Amino acid sequence: MNEEEVLAALRRVVDPDLGKDIVTLGWVSDLKVDGGAVSFTLKLTTPACPFQQDLVRQSKEVLEAMGASRVQVNVVYDVPRTTPADNLATHKIRNIIAVGSGKGGVGKSTVAVNLAVALAMTGARVGLLDADIYGASVPLMIGANTPPEVAGENLLKPTEVAGIKVMSVGLLVPPGTPIIWRGALVTKAIQEFIANVDWGELDYMIVDLPPGTGDAPLTVAQNLKLTGAIIVTTPQRASLEVALKTLTMFRKLEVPIIGIVENMSYLVCPHCGREIDVFGKGSVETVARHMQVPFLGSIPIDPRLREAEDNGELLVDFQDSPAAKALMDIARRVASKVSLLAYSRKKEEGEEGGGLSAFLPMPPKR
Ligand SMILES: Nc1ncnc2c1ncn2[C@@H]1O[C@H](COP(=O)(O)OP(=O)(O)O)[C@@H](O)[C@H]1O
Numbered sequence: 001m002n003e004e005e006v007l008a009a010l011r012r013v014v015d016p017d018l019g020k021d022i023v024t025l026g027w028v029s030d031l032k033v034d035g036g037a038v039s040f041t042l043k044l045t046t047p048a049c050p051f052q053q054d055l056v057r058q059s060k061e062v063l064e065a066m067g068a069s070r071v072q073v074n075v076v077y078d079v080p081r082t083t084p085a086d087n088l089a090t091h092k093i094r095n096i097i098a099v100g101s102g103k104g105g106v107g108k109s110t111v112a113v114n115l116a117v118a119l120a121m122t123g124a125r126v127g128l129l130d131a132d133i134y135g136a137s138v139p140l141m142i143g144a145n146t147p148p149e150v151a152g153e154n155l156l157k158p159t160e161v162a163g164i165k166v167m168s169v170g171l172l173v174p175p176g177t178p179i180i181w182r183g184a185l186v187t188k189a190i191q192e193f194i195a196n197v198d199w200g201e202l203d204y205m206i207v208d209l210p211p212g213t214g215d216a217p218l219t220v221a222q223n224l225k226l227t228g229a230i231i232v233t234t235p236q237r238a239s240l241e242v243a244l245k246t247l248t249m250f251r252k253l254e255v256p257i258i259g260i261v262e263n264m265s266y267l268v269c270p271h272c273g274r275e276i277d278v279f280g281k282g283s284v285e286t287v288a289r290h291m292q293v294p295f296l297g298s299i300p301i302d303p304r305l306r307e308a309e310d311n312g313e314l315l316v317d318f319q320d321s322p323a324a325k326a327l328m329d330i331a332r333r334v335a336s337k338v339s340l341l342a343y344s345r346k347k348e349e350g351e352e353g354g355g356l357s358a359f360l361p362m363p364p365k366r
């Protein structure tokens with residue numbers, strides 16, 4: 001076997017999202033062929049890649065089929081950026097994902113916090129910005145209680161929990177203190193959270209928004225070049241109809257919609273194990289199809305999740321619960337959609353990596 005033959009074989013290993021093979025995508029490097037022993041580096045676009053195991057297994061299969069006795073695949077990651085490289089405040093943050101909803105209490109913070117934790121568990125560098133100034137709940141949910149350190153003049157170092165860099169107004173005031181501010185101050189606080197916080201290098205920043213289409217979501221959408229937004233809703237009409245208004249706001253602001261999540265989708269009866277449809281399971285997926293936005297998954301009502309969040313326990317601690325599994329799947333789906341967005345942007349800019357078979361729905365150009 002020589003290198004050319006090995007590369008030709010690896011061209012049969014195709015990334016399902018991008019519809020291209022790993023050699024064409026430029027993901028194979030450091031190829032060494034020594035008799036029957038083959039080793040190479042496989043560079044993926046995210047450590048949360050849902051196809052990682054499949055790609056490694058397929059690579060081994062095609063090479064073993066042509067006679068390789070030992071195949072070693074060294075997997076590394078390089079998360080592509082969707083944020084502008086020339087923005088001083090955010091140039092080290094590769095992707096910024098906002099989590100919004102129409103109504104409160106539908107699970108935005110739950111999705112935002114657990115998305116951050118799930119991505120960090122895979123090895124990504126993650127930041128979590130709580131833009132819900134009046135209803136900051138990130139510190140409680142993630143179990144953060146030390147205030148950010150002062151890192152220099154006008155610069156704060158975010159509090160770190162489980163490797164995640166967290167910033168929230170809840171970390172700056174004593175517990176129980178209400179924030180009684182007018183909108184202009186909310187806007188200013190969010191701007192400072194971006195400009196005056198030493199976030200460092202991040203693969204993903206997750207922004208937890210307050211409900212609706214007010215000052216905070218608007219500031220986030222206008223001050224940050226967002227990778228995209230995730231909309232969280234419960235399935236009943238009262239929640240879904242208002243969620244769609246938030247979705248429309250993001251579209252108007254030319255923020256791509258990464259997808260919609262159905263939370264509190266159903267309840268599994270702890271006695272008989274049967275699914276109880278509390279709010280009308282499935283309606284969000286139907287609406288997502290109608291609105292031509294990706295459906296990212298449904299999270300069941302799970303008392304274990306609520307309990308964990310009230311106690312600041314992390315997803316890692318209850319990985320076997322149904323809600324935790326759903327949240328992990330959603331995180332992988334989000335990561336792969338973000339990679340797709342990065343590729344489609346590169347293609348728009350005429351850089352390499354284009355020619356994709358699938359694109360995320362982008363807001364219409366004006
Ligand atoms: N799938 C779920 N199962 C059980 N409890 C949930 C679920 N989703 C959210 N919760 C709980 O519901 C409450 C509201 O969720 P939260 O994420 O704070 O909503 P939001 O940020 O949209 O206001 C929290 O106490 C949270 O723990």
Ligand SMILES: [Mg+2]
Pocket residue numbers: 108109110132135137208209210
């Ligand atoms: Mg919240």
